[in-house]
Amino acid sequence: MTTPSEPQAASGLSRRGLFGLVGAAGLAVGIGGGVLGTLAATRSGSSSAATYDFFGAHQAGITTPVQDHLHFAAFDMAKDATRADLIELLQDWSYAASRMTQGLDTSATGAVGGSPEAPPDDTGEALGLPASSLTITFGFGPGLFDDRFGLENQRPDGLETLPAFLGDDLDLKKSDGDLCIQACADDPQVAVHAIRNLTRIAFGRAVLRWSQLGFGRTSRTSSEQQTPRNLFGFKDGTANILADDDAALTDHVWSSDGWLADGSFLVARRIAMRIETWDRVRLSEQERIFGRSKGEGAPLSGGDEFTDPDFSGSEIPADSHVRLAHAEQNDGVRILRRGYNYVDGNDELGQLSAGLFFLSYQRDPQHFITLQKSLARDAMNEYIRHTGSGIWAIPPGAKTGSFVGAGLFE
Amino acid sequence: MTTPSEPQAASGLSRRGLFGLVGAAGLAVGIGGGVLGTLAATRSGSSSAATYDFFGAHQAGITTPVQDHLHFAAFDMAKDATRADLIELLQDWSYAASRMTQGLDTSATGAVGGSPEAPPDDTGEALGLPASSLTITFGFGPGLFDDRFGLENQRPDGLETLPAFLGDDLDLKKSDGDLCIQACADDPQVAVHAIRNLTRIAFGRAVLRWSQLGFGRTSRTSSEQQTPRNLFGFKDGTANILADDDAALTDHVWSSDGWLADGSFLVARRIAMRIETWDRVRLSEQERIFGRSKGEGAPLSGGDEFTDPDFSGSEIPADSHVRLAHAEQNDGVRILRRGYNYVDGNDELGQLSAGLFFLSYQRDPQHFITLQKSLARDAMNEYIRHTGSGIWAIPPGAKTGSFVGAGLFE
Numbered sequence: 001m002t003t004p005s006e007p008q009a010a011s012g013l014s015r016r017g018l019f020g021l022v023g024a025a026g027l028a029v030g031i032g033g034g035v036l037g038t039l040a041a042t043r044s045g046s047s048s049a050a051t052y053d054f055f056g057a058h059q060a061g062i063t064t065p066v067q068d069h070l071h072f073a074a075f076d077m078a079k080d081a082t083r084a085d086l087i088e089l090l091q092d093w094s095y096a097a098s099r100m101t102q103g104l105d106t107s108a109t110g111a112v113g114g115s116p117e118a119p120p121d122d123t124g125e126a127l128g129l130p131a132s133s134l135t136i137t138f139g140f141g142p143g144l145f146d147d148r149f150g151l152e153n154q155r156p157d158g159l160e161t162l163p164a165f166l167g168d169d170l171d172l173k174k175s176d177g178d179l180c181i182q183a184c185a186d187d188p189q190v191a192v193h194a195i196r197n198l199t200r201i202a203f204g205r206a207v208l209r210w211s212q213l214g215f216g217r218t219s220r221t222s223s224e225q226q227t228p229r230n231l232f233g234f235k236d237g238t239a240n241i242l243a244d245d246d247a248a249l250t251d252h253v254w255s256s257d258g259w260l261a262d263g264s265f266l267v268a269r270r271i272a273m274r275i276e277t278w279d280r281v282r283l284s285e286q287e288r289i290f291g292r293s294k295g296e297g298a299p300l301s302g303g304d305e306f307t308d309p310d311f312s313g314s315e316i317p318a319d320s321h322v323r324l325a326h327a328e329q330n331d332g333v334r335i336l337r338r339g340y341n342y343v344d345g346n347d348e349l350g351q352l353s354a355g356l357f358f359l360s361y362q363r364d365p366q367h368f369i370t371l372q373k374s375l376a377r378d379a380m381n382e383y384i385r386h387t388g389s390g391i392w393a394i395p396p397g398a399k400t401g402s403f404v405g406a407g408l409f410e
Numbered sequence: 411m412t413t414p415s416e417p418q419a420a421s422g423l424s425r426r427g428l429f430g431l432v433g434a435a436g437l438a439v440g441i442g443g444g445v446l447g448t449l450a451a452t453r454s455g456s457s458s459a460a461t462y463d464f465f466g467a468h469q470a471g472i473t474t475p476v477q478d479h480l481h482f483a484a485f486d487m488a489k490d491a492t493r494a495d496l497i498e499l500l501q502d503w504s505y506a507a508s509r510m511t512q513g514l515d516t517s518a519t520g521a522v523g524g525s526p527e528a529p530p531d532d533t534g535e536a537l538g539l540p541a542s543s544l545t546i547t548f549g550f551g552p553g554l555f556d557d558r559f560g561l562e563n564q565r566p567d568g569l570e571t572l573p574a575f576l577g578d579d580l581d582l583k584k585s586d587g588d589l590c591i592q593a594c595a596d597d598p599q600v601a602v603h604a605i606r607n608l609t610r611i612a613f614g615r616a617v618l619r620w621s622q623l624g625f626g627r628t629s630r631t632s633s634e635q636q637t638p639r640n641l642f643g644f645k646d647g648t649a650n651i652l653a654d655d656d657a658a659l660t661d662h663v664w665s666s667d668g669w670l671a672d673g674s675f676l677v678a679r680r681i682a683m684r685i686e687t688w689d690r691v692r693l694s695e696q697e698r699i700f701g702r703s704k705g706e707g708a709p710l711s712g713g714d715e716f717t718d719p720d721f722s723g724s725e726i727p728a729d730s731h732v733r734l735a736h737a738e739q740n741d742g743v744r745i746l747r748r749g750y751n752y753v754d755g756n757d758e759l760g761q762l763s764a765g766l767f768f769l770s771y772q773r774d775p776q777h778f779i780t781l782q783k784s785l786a787r788d789a790m791n792e793y794i795r796h797t798g799s800g801i802w803a804i805p806p807g808a809k810t811g812s813f814v815g816a817g818l819f820e
Binding site: 068069071111112114115116117118119120122123124125126127128173187188189192195196199200207208209210211212213215216226228229230231232233234275276279280281282283284286287293294295341343344345346348350351352354 | 478479481521522524525526527528529530532533534535536537538583597598599602605606609610617618619620621622623625626636638639640641642643644685686689690691692693694696697703704705751753754755756758760761762764
């Protein structure tokens with residue numbers, strides 16, 4: 001990251017003190033970022049210099065063309081944290097995010113520009129790296145709306161810990177959280193740098209509860225992106241909602257409800273795959289389970305990848321994934337998926353600890369619940385376990401000069 | 411991956427049966443790969459179609475320009491495995507590696523080309539992805555030379571479990587192994603696909619013992635690569651041995667000893683970093699610990715990143731990393747480093763489980779031991795712990811039509 005001259009953000013101010021300047025600084029970087037942000041991002045790898053605005057009507061990182069790498073983190077507020085602490089944290093996070101998404105250090109003094117006799121403001125591992133399409137998306141969990149922060153009356157409808165589903169085997173230490181941050185970038189070092197520095201900025205106010213790295217995006221939000229493959233070897237996300245489908249976004253993704261208007265709900269599910277078992281299933285059975293061919297990704301009812309599945313016949317089995325997950329079978333419900341593959345080493349039997357870190361955005365948590373209940377009959381369940389879960393309200397984008405979630409405190 | 415027509419590898423043969431064809435098939439892909447392999451690979455991200463030959467005098471993945479992503483795996487031979495099993499495993503691994511490094515499936519029948527009534531040969535998640543500069547490098551641990559495989563008399567000098575070092579806090583479940591595979595690529599999905607499929611091919615003969623993902627290479631082997639940064643935020647690998655420095659490679663990297671000639675020794679060390687503690691150290695102290703400036707990476711004795719450090723004065727402290735690790739201070743010993751950053755979630759205190767997965771190639775294990783003993787006085791030790799360790803003999807490259815390690819069985 002470079003630290004270009006920014007007269008608005010004089011060095012020597014404390015990180016918290018700097019927040020007052022976010023309006024001017026944010027505006028300055030917003031102009032440059034806006035131009036680049038309109039470029040269609042392609043799967044351009046870690047040399048990508050594309051930038052996306054942090055400020056806007058919606059938060060970035062939802063309809064943004066899905067980047068190659070994810071670092072996701074969930075936080076709990078510190079035990080003695082106050083409403084003022086929460087507001088200040090969101091302000092500080094917004095300031096740092098508005099800078100990092102433009103390829104800048106977390107503050108103007110950065111990793112090397114401050115006093116040599118003080119710890120650097122920025123941890124430095126992204127120095128010299130481009131913005132790499134970084135987006136940082138913040139969310140508020142159900143716990144934030146208990147009696148600690150005076151937000152009891154502003155809990156969005158439906159923001160409740162998800163019900164138990166068939167096949168759940170949840171590790172509660174890798175589930176839930178008062179706050180979440182989704183950092184996506186084309187370079188994992190940039191995404192990791194963002195989560196690490198935001199965790200550091202939270203010190204004394206919120207503490208990291210769990211985090212997850214992911215790679216090989218398993219969906220697409222732009223028609224220019226190829227459909228990627230999950231670790232079962234199948235194309236995933238063929239029928240995802242795309243960024244230019246305003247009608248679908250309005251119908252299925254963006255909330256229109258009070259302070260959450262132009263925001264959404266995010267569901268995360270850590271889905272462990274029994275890949276060694278899956279790899280011993282014959283090809284025809286794998287295809288019947290998905291309801292699509294493995295090579296082309298075409299529905300078993302015929303056509304190519306983008307042909308609509310025809311459920312009138314029996315080519316697509318009743319317990320296939322594509323049938324049970326399809327809007328036609330779920331009262332028209334659709335979600336915007338944004339998942340990633342993960343591999344976290346291996347277990348003691350020498351099997352890779354691998355799977356899908358599922359992320360979806362939807363205007364109503366009930367939409368996810370409807371789909372997940374439908375999937376109770378999914379033939380794929382023999383090969384997966386849900387080991388982590390969380391839900392968060394995703395506030396609208398911060399206005400230039402303001403901070404994410406400001407509407408909650410007005 | 412595409413599966414172009416390959417008359418040499420008729421479908422319908424078993425994976426093991428296919429090995430007889432590796433000569434012809436290897437030659438065919440070798441020609442195409444050789445041309446592309448001579449291109450200087452740049453940090454081109456996951457869209458990279460660069461390929462490197464699997465066959466050659468040296469194994470690829472040592473002097474190859476360091477790719478962005480790593481999946482490293484260590485294996486133990488199955489309890490009842492025989493010498494014949496070991497040979498067959500190395501043959502099957504070589505065949506699959508010679509294909510995957512060219513962007514092909516593990517076999518000609520691949521993920522979708524075989525019988526629909528059989529499990530696919532290839533797991534499929536790299537279908538359609540380019541080779542992404544994939545290299546696959548195999549190694550033999552000390553355990554392979556015990557009395558199980560008739561190799562007692564061929565143990566390379568010095569191939570012994572590393573001695574205990576100050577600061578070791580080794581997890582033996584994440585250390586050692588009869589065999590290792592280093593898979594490096596510009597797309598993590600390609601590296602993961604390689605390790606997953608090689609693990610699957612090993613079934614019944616060897617079992618995965620541990621594995622590690624890494625990103626953000628922490629060294630360079632080409633003068634065209636920029637020096638990357640480790641998670642302490644410092645440039646790492648400025649003075650690494652480069653691929654075009656034949657004299658240094660001969661002096662420090664390539665063995666000239668019997669069947670290991672043109673091979674090397676690989677040392678792996680999983681070095682956990684106390685990054686939250688480090689981040690609270692003042693800048694001047696961080697720089698004194700490294701002996702270099704954080705921004706430019708220049709030695710504290712002056713100049714720029716590539717200026718030789720001057721140890722005659724006191725600018726570079728006696729316990730600084732650059733001084734203790736430098737060849738001048740270690741009887742001229744140099745190693746070729748090829749490490750990666752890692753983040754494996756977080757601990758229960760909300761601290762990221764992050765660090766450096768150190769990999770080095772050297773012609774003599776004693777060279778690493780000399781350096782590591784010198785580093786016992788390193789001021790950096792307050793901020794790191796070595797939690798994993800391993801050493802492997804790295805055989806020379808396989809000859810076209812042969813397999814890696816063949817010289818060991820002649």
